Amino acid sequence: MASISPALPEPIEQSDATRARLIEAAGQVFGEYGFQSATVRDICTRAGANVAAVNYYFRDKAGLYLAVLRDSMSAGGQPEPRDAALRAETPEEGLRLMTAAMLRRMHNSRTGRACHLRIMVHEMAQPTEALPRVVEEIIGPNYAAMRELLSRLLGRPADDDLTRMCAHSVIGQVVHYAHAGPVIGLLWPDLKMTPERLDAIASHISEFSLHAIKHFKEATSHE
């Protein structure tokens, strides 16, 4: 079985058409099937390339997977959710903006990022050797930014256990809609992830969380 090499390849600046098509197609297939069950032949069929092209451009299947992740991590255009926090004048506003950005990011299929979310869902179910790097480069900084916001809201250090648990409470609400997508579809058939509904959910999560956090802040003040 294919395994992941330990190092992410250096980004290559050239723009080969076949290479790009392979990365695009692989993003979709890895998003649908996860690394293990995705097949090189399916990817190449979608990319309109020969199966040997994967080895030519990426050395092996694992190299292609890492290239997809690398591409995903370095993609411009859409800012990171943590950037939203920087634009806010208050931590409450920061939390609202960040929550909305996270949720939108997870459901935004127009920029093709939805398939990368599905790759992450598969990565949770079946971690590859690339996970620590993804955590370090994407998940970790957003998590830290969330904890920083909560630290200011709670009046506690960012690595305090309560701050961390609150961070996971907020993040858990957001990622739940993405991770449990197939189940939620069955539990709540009327739910359509329109932009309006996304905004409503983001708003709900923010309010839910801010009021809970307000309570913890007040409880701390009374200690």
Added chain:
Amino acid sequence: MASISPALPEPIEQSDATRARLIEAAGQVFGEYGFQSATVRDICTRAGANVAAVNYYFRDKAGLYLAVLRDSMSAGGQPEPRDAALRAETPEEGLRLMTAAMLRRMHNSRTGRACHLRIMVHEMAQPTEALPRVVEEIIGPNYAAMRELLSRLLGRPADDDLTRMCAHSVIGQVVHYAHAGPVIGLLWPDLKMTPERLDAIASHISEFSLHAIKHFKEATSHE
């Protein structure tokens, strides 16, 4: 590629030793690798059985998968989280008990249920044809019970959008610790899921949620 037949097999009352060992081993392997990537040979090696035994007892790999799910769903011993709600004298208490039961269930490895949680994580990433049945028999009733509790707390119908979003906010916090286990381990290295820590997290989720819900209830009263 193997695919899932549409119907769950009827539970068989006989207790064949080989059959039982296969179900046990398959639960582990499907939990580690998901349906697609789990191999019949790995399962049979762990069960101390010949590869043809899968076809003999379960017709095919998919039949074994369904038998594992069926076994999981009919397993006695541990009550459903929704049963906890029935023991409560107030809906607040019900929410606390149910939240704790859900969290414990997802992390309780002594009864072997942790592997079934991992099967569910894989099922989220890569739904099989068995998912609707699992939702109908396990996830759905617990979801309905949660919504019933929240309905009473919020003073709104159980299928109201706000009630549903609150239900997902609570459930999202709980399942997040299980689904994102590998990532959380990297983000929060000091976190050890001891029974004490589980109780602390359950308590946190309950309080976080109850205070948020209290706000929504009060906001409704002022309308």
Added chain:
DNA sequence: GACAGTTTCAAACAAATGTTTTAATCTGTT
């Protein structure tokens, strides 16, 4: 046009995978 390097391709390769087949062995009943 010649040449070198790059890209693409089809076939071959080796291994893995779920399933089928056949026969030996086991078990329970008479």
Added chain:
DNA sequence: AACAGATTAAAACATTTGTTTGAAACTGTC
């Protein structure tokens, strides 16, 4: 002990899968 049905096992089978190989085709430079 004979018999029938159940269980187990190894080999075979057919297909799938990622990778390798060697050559054809392409591209850019002189």
